[in-house]
Amino acid sequence: QKEVEQNSGPLSVPEGAIASLNCTYSDRGSQSFFWYRQYSGKSPELIMFIYSNGDKEDGRFTAQLNKASQYVSLLIRDSQPSDSATYLCAVSDGSARQLTFGSGTQLTVLP
């Protein structure tokens, strides 16, 4: 059984701070790692994806992957109230394979 674990939160940070979201996964064969943002009642929206160990930066977002530790994280710099949402970590073991989602971390950015 493939598992993806996330701290459910809620995580609260002040506006302008760095929000750090963490995820661990059980399947060592996992190859692709994704962070989706989900607003209440809406569909998942892709924020970042990462395939290789290390860091990947896109604007205010940085994804970090450590395959040896089976750990992936998302950093959000200069957090804004509009970043308040549930962040879903998703993992796949192949390019066409299913995504296995974590339960999500609820982030609140306080003005």
Next chain:
Amino acid sequence: EPEVTQTPSHQVTQMGQEVILRCVPISNHLYFYWYRQILGQKVEFLVSFYNNEISEKSEIFDDQFSVERPDGSNFTLKIRSTKLEDSAMYFCASKPVGGNIQYFGAGTRLSVL
């Protein structure tokens, strides 16, 4: 920007009735997926579809579920005899050949009474 379109946005049905949820994937995508999310729970994979056949399915995708690509644009999920526990958001996703990103539709909220 191309997007995955799902209809209806909300479907209300009586227990035991059949429902069909519809999806129009992004036009040049060839991999299609259905996921569901029960209120307050995680997004769960149901089934993937490629080249007119099921590629993978989860334990949830039992005999009451079926998928079909009836024409060149639509991708449907049929639930034959709905149960109360089928109430959830159902998301369709599609992916292009050679890409890794699955793009999600806005979802259909299914309410079984």
